[in-house]
Amino acid sequence: MEEDYIKLIFGLKLKQIRTDRNLSLFGLSKLSGLSKSYLNEIEKGKKYPKPDKISILAEKLDVPYDQMVSLKLDKNLAPIGEILQSKVLKEIPLDLFGIKESTLIDIVSNAPAKMNAFISTIIKIAQNYDFGKESFFLASLRSFQEANHNYFDELEQQVLKFSKAYQIDLSQNVTSQELEEILVEEYGYTINNKDLEKHKELDALRSIFVPKTKTLLLANHIDEAQRTFIYAKEIAFNFLGYKERLYTFSWIKFENFDQVLNNFYASYFAGAMILPREPFTKQLKQLFNKKTFDPGLFIKMIDSFNASPESLYQRMTNILPKDFNVQNLFFLRFVHKKGDEKYYLTKELHLSHQHSPHANENNEHYCRRWVSLRVLQKIIKKKEKHVFDVQISHYPNNQPSYLVFSSATKDPFKENQYRSISIGILINPQLKRKIAFLDDPKIENYHVGVTCERCPITDCKERIVPPKILEKELLNQKIEATVEHLMDNLS
Known part of the structure; x- marks a missing residue:
């Protein structure tokens, strides 16, 4: 001791x-x-x-x-x-x-x-709830992000410092080629695109870094955006001087919290480099200033950066609180396998309080009216590369309403598996002043619940199971009211 x-x-x-x-x-x-x-x-x-x-x-x-x-x-x-x-x-x-x-x-x-x-x-x-050390570390990290509105100015400044030192033009798309050159020439990396594919059990991994030889093994089926993000993270670990770090992407396990925090910082640095604050904010303002919502403009914004839809949605959680003073929002990532009735919420972030759509560990059925799930259903039917949709979600009993953007893509690492990324913004008078298209009648409005088991909507055609938990709660309320009435009458 x-x-x-x-x-x-x-x-x-x-x-x-x-x-x-x-x-x-x-x-x-x-x-x-x-x-x-x-x-x-x-x-x-x-x-x-x-x-x-x-x-x-x-x-x-x-x-x-x-x-x-x-x-x-x-x-x-x-x-x-x-x-x-x-x-x-x-x-x-x-x-x-x-x-x-x-x-x-x-x-x-x-x-x-x-x-x-x-x-x-x-x-x-x-x-x-099988809440291990890694889960505890990740929960602590989410709390840290939420406490800082998920914006870290020091990292933003480090990106600008790096781009100036290495003559990276942030007004143009950052490419994997120019980042690879920096990794090889400046940090002595060896890029290996072959050996990772020889091990079937490593199919889910995108990269492994071998520190002794500074070898970066990459899965050869990653696309340009994924390769660029991995390179940007590796640059972050070196440029920011982080010794405690993870060597696989995606992560397998964390040994300590410093690894969790540094992994987040490196990811933030990569996102801020690939989706620079100034041009990204400018495009968001153009989108929000239109009186009617233009889905094509949103898709064009995603395509204009060398980034995945998930990276763009993540970046929105940095920029909206800082540059638009939009403090109340949530980020969700769902995964779904074709033929499976279950949808799994694998990542979430809530600013600046716990919002209605949130993870449920009780094996309940998430509301099928959520746009996050509907885009997953669409992409399986249409077999498209990217499916995007937007909706306004109204929760029952005078709970808040949200403007929700959602994108679905195929998981390139798992057969017949898909994922959706969503960002929801609390609708209030402040937001109506910032987003001109909120009253656009073309945006579909949906009354939604959290899970079928707790949903009071009686005419829901998408319901998977009866609202048994809600019914149990209502029964308990009736029992309590009856007992109280008897006690009052007989006292």
């Missing part, structure tokens, strides 16, 4: 023994002859007393010396010891949210029994 944790455990034990004896710090100081400030430092885990001082405390508190120095804690403090020994606090990116580890320890130590129950509950929930 780390030295700091040994200090903390001794301090917690001393504080517990003192409070069990109904002694104040002043009283213990008077009893032991040790200063109050020194004892306070010990209890906060800042100092560890020398053996002679421990002997004095053990004698005056009538506790065996061995018990005082033992790392074993009684049942009230045992959970804290387990947390410290597991080093879970070292894995939580506390500093990312401005929290000091010592502050958290103080909270835990002041109410150990209650905190034990709380922590145990969180662990049980995590186990029930």
